[in-house]
Amino acid sequence: MTTPFALDPLMLTVAPNGAYKTHEQHPALPLTAQALAATAKACLEAGAAMLHMHVRRPDGRHLLDAQAYREATAAVRQAVGSQLVVQITTEAAKIYEPAAQMAVVREVLPEAVSVALRELHVPGVREQELSAFFQWLVAHRVMTQVILYDATDVRDWQDLCRRGVIPEGPWFLLFVLGRYSAGQTSSPNDLLPFLQAHDGMHPWAVCAFGAQEHACVLAAAALGGHVRVGFENNLWLRDGRMAPDNAALVAQAAEGIRWLGRPLATADQVRERFGRVSASG
Secondary structure, eight states, rough: OOOOGSSSOOEEOOOOOOTOOOEEEEETOOOOOOHHHHHHHHHHHOOEEEEEEEEETTTTTTEEHHHHHHHHHHHHHHHHSSEEEEEEEETTTTTHHHHHHHHHHHHHOSEEEEEEHHHSSTTSHHHHHHHOOOHHHHHHOEEEEEEEEEEHHHHHHHHHTTTSSSSOOOEEEEEEETSSSSGGGGGGGHHHHHHHHHOSSSSSEEEEOOOTTHHHHHHHTTTTTTESSTTTTTOTTTTTOOOOOOHHHHHHHHHHHHHHTTTTTHEEEEEHHHSSSSOOO
16 A cells, blocks of 8 residues: 555655765765764755665775774764664775675674675675575565666566565665766756656665766655755756755755655664664664
8 A cells, every 4th residue: 555645754864974975075974973973963954764875995995894883883883873774885996806795794784784796686695595594684684685786687576576585574665866967967857757656665766977866866755756866976066056065955855845745754764664663773
């Protein structure tokens, strides 16, 4: 049964840093645990319920490391308690292989994680291994968001679910708009192929590149989806000015979402939706 639009809290996530951007692109990009903690607090106050978190090496390069994730998560928890869901990433960033991506999740045992299907469902990974990893995620109640880059990814995901390679679980899909478009800029129209392919089995969110991020946010919110904003994908406000910080993008999204009549989810509402009772349980 579909939840009435006005009663379905929208899950607003902030992705404040990503794997690639540097301070040369924006001085407020949070690259350390303490900077992530300060960003988390500001974005919570602006309306976010989830933090999509990357960690970096001292030289700024992308990192998948259990201890670095633990330290950053602890700093965020000290700043906001359990008021944000903390989601780590397994992004390869052309550095890490699937074995390392899956291993860091098992070592960290995070509250939440995002995984890109096309990075794990590759010829070097047997379907039994992929299935075992997703079964582990279900067994340990790790809130898992599956990143899909196009309609082909959506169909691949559905095929794996249909054949039982992916077990039943409270999966959360992320549609990445415009990843392979010219200049890597997104448009609300980029959402249409995803929705045409989507079977409605799992909730979905969008993230979008470039200056039309806010238009994509409104389109997704109006169509019953959820959203992710932040410096990982976009630095610009809807009026063309560079955003002063991640919280400004969150506040802009929150305002538009409320204008459409969607309530914003709290972190505990997100946890309840995906079968967790607390940040640690």
